Amino acid sequence: MLKPDHHILVCASFRGTEPKGKCIKKDSLQLIPYIEEEVLERGLNVMVSSTGCLKLCEDGPVVVVYPEAYWYKGVTNEEAVDEILDSLENGGPAEKYLLT
Numbered sequence: 001m002l003k004p005d006h007h008i009l010v011c012a013s014f015r016g017t018e019p020k021g022k023c024i025k026k027d028s029l030q031l032i033p034y035i036e037e038e039v040l041e042r043g044l045n046v047m048v049s050s051t052g053c054l055k056l057c058e059d060g061p062v063v064v065v066y067p068e069a070y071w072y073k074g075v076t077n078e079e080a081v082d083e084i085l086d087s088l089e090n091g092g093p094a095e096k097y098l099l100t
């Protein structure tokens, strides 16, 4: 893989070795295969990774896009992922899900 243009981080709730936060309970990990599929389909040079708890549990599932540093909240479904990827392709954030 080339060095990615963007890195999408999906909170997997780990604190230490245990998934103790809330995002995983809201099925955050179910989003990863869909994001990877969409990234491929759209021909984007994006890496997708799971992370430990990002300390914003009440707003989860939390997804972060770097290097833009877009922090998203409430990414609960494929529609939200689509909006985030559409916005990324258009060069901006998906305002509706941005953490402020």
Ligand code: FES
Residues within 6 Å of the ligand: 011, 012, 013, 014, 020, 021, 022, 023, 024, 052, 053, 054, 055, 056, 057, 058, 060, 061, 062
């Ligand atoms: S579990 Fe995702 S922010 Fe804490």
